[in-house]
Amino acid sequence: MKYYLIENKLTDETNYSARVLTERTINQDELIDKMLSKRNLVSKTDIVAVLNSYYEEIIESIEDGDNINLPLLNIGYSISGVFDTEEDGFNPDTHKLHVNLNSGKLINEIKDDIPLQKVTAPITNTVINNLKDITSATTNTTLSANGLFELNGLRLKVAGDLPEVGLYFVAEDGTETKVSYLAQNSYKKIIGQVPALTGGNYRVRVKTQATSSIDIYLKDIRVSDSSFIVTVA
Structure with missing residues (x-):
């Protein structure tokens, strides 16, 4: 045991x-x-x-x-x-x-x-490892407005029944911009389109109620931020 x-x-x-x-x-x-x-x-x-x-x-x-x-x-x-x-x-x-x-x-x-x-405690929170900007072919540095991105990690999947659930880019002043298009939405990878962001530094924020069961959601939203910052020129 x-x-x-x-x-x-x-x-x-x-x-x-x-x-x-x-x-x-x-x-x-x-x-x-x-x-x-x-x-x-x-x-x-x-x-x-x-x-x-x-x-x-x-x-x-x-x-x-x-x-x-x-x-x-x-x-x-x-x-x-x-x-x-x-x-x-x-x-x-x-x-x-x-x-x-x-x-x-x-x-x-x-x-x-x-x-x-x-044993080591299992990971229960969302872990954001890296963000690849497909347009510029860079990782964890540059973000291209309106371009495509690939987010990698653990327990990333965006799912739930509350309106706040989603993937966001968060500006330095705390303003959240929600991603409206996700081409792939899985536990280890999300591919989507970057919103029309203005120039500046941003963190990635995942708000989800997803669990390991497709039809069962957490009661409260789990919020996780990236440790890295990406820059929109």
């Missing part, structure tokens, strides 16, 4: 907290396939049928309010919310039923012996 450290921003002191790096998610079908590859005693269809019946019994027990103790996990319940008087009953508008899951005997027996490997 791999983990990495991130800065703890909830304290005044400089310290770090750990995050587990999940590299894959395994579903029931994959677990069954792994099991059958080791010992092919029954068919996959039979296993699925038994599991479905098992799940039905668990759900019925939960609906009856039974505590459930299984080798993998234990299931219990709690209710949150305030009851104004002793005569008050459960109101779904102000109260909530929680189904609580805790690790069972099998997990508790092995969790302290799981080998851990510290």
